[in-house]
Amino acid sequence: xxxxxxxxxxxxxxxxxxxxxxxxxxxxxxxxxxxxxxxxxxxxxxxxxxxxxxxxxxxxxxxxxxxxxxxxxxxxxxxxxxxxxxxxxxxxxxxxxxxxxxxxxxxxxxxxxxxxxxxxxxxxxxxxxxxxxxxxxxxxxxxxxxxxxxxxxxxxxxxxxxxxxxxxxxxxxxxxxxxxxxxxxxxxxxxxxxxxxxxxxxxxxxxxxxxxxxxxxxxxxxxxxxxxxxxxxxxxxxxxxxxxxxxxxxxxxxxxxxxxxxxxxxxxxxxxxxxxxxxxxxxxxxxxxxxxxxxxxxxxxxxxxxxxxxxxxxxxxxxxxxxxxxxxxxxxxxxxxxxxxxxxxxxxxxxxxxxxxxxxxxxxxxxxxxxxxxxxxxxxxxxxxxxxxxxxxxxxxxxxxxxxxxxxxxxxxxxxxxxxxxxxxxxxxxxxxxxxxxxxxxxxxxxxxxxxxxxxxxxxxxxxxxxxxxxxxxxxxxxxxxxxxxxxxxxxxxxxxxxxxxxxxxxxxxxxxxxxxxxxxxxxxxxxxxxxxxxxxxxxx
Amino acid sequence: xxxxxxxxxxxxxxxxxxxxxxxxxxxxxxxxxxxxxxxxxxxxxxxxxxxxxxxxxxxxxxxxxxxxxxxxxxxxxxxxxxxxxxxxxxxxxxxxxxxxxxxxxxxxxxxxxxxxxxxxxxxxxxxxxxxxxxxxxxxxxxxxxxxxxxxxxxxxxxxxxxxxxxxxxxxxxxxxxxxxxxxxxxxxxxxxxxxxxxxxxxxxxxxxxxxxxxxxxxxxxxxxxxxxxxx
Numbered sequence: 001x002x003x004x005x006x007x008x009x010x011x012x013x014x015x016x017x018x019x020x021x022x023x024x025x026x027x028x029x030x031x032x033x034x035x036x037x038x039x040x041x042x043x044x045x046x047x048x049x050x051x052x053x054x055x056x057x058x059x060x061x062x063x064x065x066x067x068x069x070x071x072x073x074x075x076x077x078x079x080x081x082x083x084x085x086x087x088x089x090x091x092x093x094x095x096x097x098x099x100x101x102x103x104x105x106x107x108x109x110x111x112x113x114x115x116x117x118x119x120x121x122x123x124x125x126x127x128x129x130x131x132x133x134x135x136x137x138x139x140x141x142x143x144x145x146x147x148x149x150x151x152x153x154x155x156x157x158x159x160x161x162x163x164x165x166x167x168x169x170x171x172x173x174x175x176x177x178x179x180x181x182x183x184x185x186x187x188x189x190x191x192x193x194x195x196x197x198x199x200x201x202x203x204x205x206x207x208x209x210x211x212x213x214x215x216x217x218x219x220x221x222x223x224x225x226x227x228x229x230x231x232x233x234x235x236x237x238x239x240x241x242x243x244x245x246x247x248x249x250x251x252x253x254x255x256x257x258x259x260x261x262x263x264x265x266x267x268x269x270x271x272x273x274x275x276x277x278x279x280x281x282x283x284x285x286x287x288x289x290x291x292x293x294x295x296x297x298x299x300x301x302x303x304x305x306x307x308x309x310x311x312x313x314x315x316x317x318x319x320x321x322x323x324x325x326x327x328x329x330x331x332x333x334x335x336x337x338x339x340x341x342x343x344x345x346x347x348x349x350x351x352x353x354x355x356x357x358x359x360x361x362x363x364x365x366x367x368x369x370x371x372x373x374x375x376x377x378x379x380x381x382x383x384x385x386x387x388x389x390x391x392x393x394x395x396x397x398x399x400x401x402x403x404x405x406x407x408x409x410x411x412x413x414x415x416x417x418x419x420x421x422x423x424x425x426x427x428x429x430x431x432x433x434x435x436x437x438x439x440x441x442x443x444x445x446x447x448x449x450x451x452x453x454x455x456x457x458x459x460x461x462x463x464x465x466x467x468x469x470x471x472x473x474x475x476x477x478x479x480x481x482x483x484x485x486x487x488x489x490x491x492x493x494x495x496x497x498x499x500x501x502x503x504x505x506x507x508x509x510x511x512x513x514x515x516x517x518x519x520x521x522x523x524x525x526x527x528x529x530x531x532x533x534x535x536x537x538x539x540x541x
Numbered sequence: 542x543x544x545x546x547x548x549x550x551x552x553x554x555x556x557x558x559x560x561x562x563x564x565x566x567x568x569x570x571x572x573x574x575x576x577x578x579x580x581x582x583x584x585x586x587x588x589x590x591x592x593x594x595x596x597x598x599x600x601x602x603x604x605x606x607x608x609x610x611x612x613x614x615x616x617x618x619x620x621x622x623x624x625x626x627x628x629x630x631x632x633x634x635x636x637x638x639x640x641x642x643x644x645x646x647x648x649x650x651x652x653x654x655x656x657x658x659x660x661x662x663x664x665x666x667x668x669x670x671x672x673x674x675x676x677x678x679x680x681x682x683x684x685x686x687x688x689x690x691x692x693x694x695x696x697x698x699x700x701x702x703x704x705x706x707x708x709x710x711x712x713x714x715x716x717x718x719x720x721x722x723x724x725x726x727x728x729x730x731x732x733x734x735x736x737x738x739x740x741x742x743x744x745x746x747x748x749x750x751x752x753x754x755x756x757x758x759x760x761x762x763x764x765x766x767x768x769x770x771x772x
Contacts, residue, residue, distance in 0.1 A: 160614045161647035163634035165712045166664035171635075179651040270562065272616045 011363045011450055020364070020371055023357035023417070027374050030414050034389030035381070041392060042232035051233040057217075061237070064213040067128060068197040071135035075192045076185060078136055079143025082287040084177075086144055087151035089280050090268045097284055098144075100291045105141035106525045107518055108475025110492040112138045113205030114499060114514035115294035118301040126208045134202045137290060139192045146188035150181055152268065183253045190249035194242060198382045201477040204496050214238045215384045219481060222388050232392075235385045242380075298518065302511040305504050313508030330501075332509050334487070335494035336516070339474055342490060346412035346473035351466050353413065354420025355458060361421070362428040363450070372425065379418045383478030387411055391482045408483045408490070412473040419472065420465030427461040428454060464531045471524040474517060491517050549626030551590035551748025552716045556583050557610055557620030559603070580606050583620070586750075586767060588716075590625065593742050593749040595759030598769030604752040605644075607769070608718045611750070612639050624715050625748075635664070640714030644721045646705040648693040654680070654704055655689035661712025679707040682741065699730045706738065710745055717742070719751040723758060735761040 116134040162176045200215040222231035271277045318333040361368035394401040439449035477492040498510030559581040581603045609615040613634035629637040662672035683703040739762040
């Protein structure tokens, strides 16, 4: 009966097509076409043989792989203790620690690179250890969230049962808890590996000039050497590795998955004994230090000059001359203006396309799955690959759009749309369809019923999506480094350029911009968290 | 003439008091002494060596909390727990010699039936072949011969209870705690298992404290009953 009712009250096909056409065309032109162009560019036996025959290619692949493996292992090793403490204990300052770790994860990679640069002594600057340190701090939240969310709901009595059978804390941890959280650890390790294998912003800021991941090598070959074919081969090689890793992870997680009777509510409790209180204080304190110190260092370095504390970098942000008549080529204020303009347009594009796509996906039922899946594709593709594809596609008439002001915000929107769609579709799908049926029984046409019962629920998730899109656009570095032109530098580009120069005032200005970008991102994420519907509000729908 | 030395009780609970903190109301800060809820108020109980005592009491009277204090899972505000005359109050759970069967079994889902039952002997450092033999013996005693390689997630409710019992007894603890071990079973299975459980505990001659709210079950399994409200 419900199905028949739903069919009768279904939205007119014309409206669904009108809603779907914008997102579909946008996806086809700005994602599928560039991706196909990239593949065509790479599928050339000579180019493939030449690229894969170079020892430098395999040096880059080797470095990319080992730094990703070491970063992943260290992130898991460092993250397990805070994941356990946050999952199992309630303590004062717990929410602050969760917020701090989340903030670190949402910060743009360039800001994270700048923060680690600000923290480390000169002897460690531009070393692979700085890179790995940044990766660990950046991805701690992944381990805490992914592993912690399972750990929080594991029955504590299972560990107690092991203890009553004579298992010490160590035996309980290694023989009971570890095997049970293993699927979550595998999932977290996969995510961290994917992020670090495709590391770009952190490497550009922190690594020595000759140290390159595949992403950085794609950028170097495409934009610095003009070797488009080799860059395309490397981009595809990276994609193949990523697909293999994700496939392995899916199989491994399925193999080790256990039917565990998870607790419906959190098993957190206050630490009981002196030993527990010391353990919680040590782990939580260390996590605050690891996550907070880079941010503090960032702010401190923006006020630091060789002659002492100074606000010169903040007050002189608009001056582009380092000496009378000598310009540095980077205008921080212009970068801020460019970033804000790009964010405004990228957010507008992402909101319009995302809202339209979400309504089409929810309205079309099963038929909407293709559009839903298609719009998620940019998430599975690195930003560098997206920017590179757009660069080599839109470079000939009549689609020579490289100088167009809107190409950068379109690239940002392409990356942001999946987040807008996921936020909106989740909410729209939870709206009780019976409300639409009720409106129809009161005489509303299917369009009016849809407008009155479904569309009002769109605005709040759309506001969340808009804030996310703005945060993504402001911090985007990978695609922008291919698409921005001279004079159109964004804040992340300017940060990378300023921190790459010698001169304390330029470095300090880089830290100022990074501080501003960090603060803006954190504010946007706080807005997102405030706007997100609560459990109670979701249950009401 | 001196009186002959008396054996200490298998389990002696002396003056145990437990309070729980009540979660603070939304938007309030700081600690309020009135936020403390008294769960056990100076409770004492003695169980002779090899005796099976059933502890009865209404829901919320603190029966399960008392078992958790004895096992060292919960730290009491005050009081002492002695096992065969040895004060174990400050010992961690794994060094108390107290085994426990949980209401929902808490079998380890990543281990086979045999590995679950052999877990206690493994923690005691017994070598692989000996502990496997020991576990098989206990599986036979609870009527689960041939189940050793089954996944615990594939067991029926009654089978899972038997495995949980075999696992606890195979560790040869000095004291066994049973937290409503037969809850959730259908009547026939419940009555059959109650009879088997009573026989098994007496055969094993192990000091046992059984928590239940079922008087018939207590009468079938235990030598003696105690009401928590009387303690």
